[in-house]
Amino acid sequence: MSSRYKILIIDDEEVVLDSCTQILEGSNYEIATAPEGTQGLHLVHEFQPDLMFVDLKMPGISGIEVLQKVHEFDPTIVTVVITGYATVSSAVEAMKQGAYDFLPKPFTPDEFRLITKRGLERRRLTLETIALRREKEILRENFAAIVSHELKSPLGALQQSLYLLESELLPNLTESQKHLLERMKIRVDDLIKLIISWLRVLSVDINKIRESFVPISIPELITKATESIDPHAVRKDIEVVTSIEGTIHQIEGDEGSFVEALVNIVVNAIKYSYPGSxxxxxxxxxxxxxxISISDTGVGISTQELPRVLGGFYRGESGQAIEDSHGLGLTISCRIIEAHNGTISVESEIGRGTTFVIRIPALAKKV
Ligand SMILES: Nc1ncnc2c1ncn2[C@@H]1O[C@H](COP(=O)(O)OP(=O)(O)OP(=O)(O)O)[C@@H](O)[C@H]1O
Ligand SMILES: [Mg+2]
Structure with a gap:
């Protein structure tokens, strides 16, 4: 960012333009002035100010219109309106249009200097926030690239070699060597799964999910989710029962990600339940x-842990008892549900079971 802040003043009174320029003379600012709105707007594009003062009452295009156009062009420009006929209502209207502050005429040099200082401080904070957000985004992208190239690829190669080694050596291995090799395979598979989950957490983009919204039917998605989970349930001798009450409204959603959110929650219900339940x-x-409520009669979650379960990246006591548990599934589900403008809550009692409840705004028409 340039070290010199740019200030634009738009006012039809020459004396105001001259006195403002004089007041700021000697400060390290670049100053531009315009005697009316159209020229002022032209300068907004060319000069790209950090801070702009605009008179509300000018012949031709009004100050409010200038404000609207400036905010459309660049909402980060800090705007202050100059109110000649000290009416509160016009200043309020300008603030509603996004003006940062207002300066009633006549004003003293000190008042003008003070409001300039505050406006530029606001601009500095806004730019800093944007830069930090961008930095975070870059960090996220780089982290995803590092995780996938530097960790996932070599682990994939290691997994491949282990399978090859196993097929070649198996007839000559002792039972304990076989056991060791099996453990190695499980740990590598687990690490790869963890990396895939991490990459998924990093790649869940709420805006992208919303871009692919179409009307979808929850019962159909539940069928898809339960079909994909079936092998887990069978392996653990758990019956997954679905109950649909009446005709269900459609929702606006993204099928793929919504199924994913459901799968994570139902897989948890199976994972943290007892066989035969x-x-x-x-x-x-x-x-x-x-x-949608998903209930199990499994191990449950303690009252101390309950508030943290939906907070993200939480691996609870029940999770720690299981190797294949990374505390990421619910993080992904919560983000997907947020993208669907929905909410998720949880109730649980240790030793008795857990219920997750998802609520999504319905589309008005019934199907
Ligand atoms: N139905 C449930 N019953 C009991 N505990 C649960 C249930 N669902 C979630 N939990 C607790 O919440 C924690 C977070 O769940 P989450 O799905 O995010 O991670 P995880 O199951 O540990 O691992 P993974 O990333 O593989 O899903 C779990 O570690 C577990 O302690
Ligand atoms: Mg889970």
Missing amino acids: KVLIKVKNDDTFVE
């Missing part, structure tokens, strides 16, 4: 929402 998925309409 049931997982119940209930769907119903509730006013203008579709509500």
Whole structure:
């Protein structure tokens, strides 16, 4: 960023333009002035000010219109309106249009200097926030690239070699060597799964999900989710039962990511349940929402842990008891549900089971 802040003043009174320029003379600012709105707007594009003062009452294009156009062009430019006929209502209207502050005429040099200082401080903070956001984004992208190239690829090669080694050596291995090799394979598979989950956490982009929204039907998505989970459930002797109450409204959503969010929650219900038990998925309409609840009668979550479970990246006590647990599944699901403008809550009792409830705004028309 240039070290010299740029200030633009738009006012039809020459005396105001001259006195403002004089007041700021000697400060390390670049100053431009315009006697009316159209020229002022032209300068906004050419000069690209950090801070702009605009008179509300000018012949031709009004100060409010100038404000609207400036904010459309660049909402980060800090704008201050000069109110000649000290009416509160016009200043309020300008603030509603996004003006940062207002300066009633007549003003003293000190008042003008003070408001300039505050306006530029605001601009500095805004630019800093934008830069930090960009930095975070770059960091996220670089981290994803490092994780996938530097970790996932070599681990993939290692996994491949282990499988090859196993097929060649198996007949000559002792039982304990076989056991060792099996452990190695499991640990490598687990690490690869962890990296894939991490990459998925990094790649969940709420705006991208929203871009692919179409009307979708929750019961159909539940069928897709439960079909993909079936092998898990069978392996653990758990029955997944779905109950649909009445005709369910469609929702606006992205099918792929919504199924993913459901799968993570239902997989948890299976993972943290006892063999031979049931997982119940209930769907119903509730006013203008579709509500999905996923209940299990498993190990449950303690009251101390409960508030942290939906906070992201949390691997609870029940998770720590299981190797294949990374505390990432719910982080992904929560982001996907947020992208669908929905909410998720959880109730649980240790030793008795857990219920997750998802609520998504319904599309008005029934299907
Ligand atoms: N149905 C459930 N019953 C009991 N505990 C649960 C349940 N669902 C989630 N938890 C707790 O919440 C924690 C976070 O769940 P989350 O799905 O994010 O991670 P995880 O299951 O540990 O690992 P993964 O990233 O593989 O999904 C778990 O570690 C577990 O302690
Ligand atoms: Mg999980």
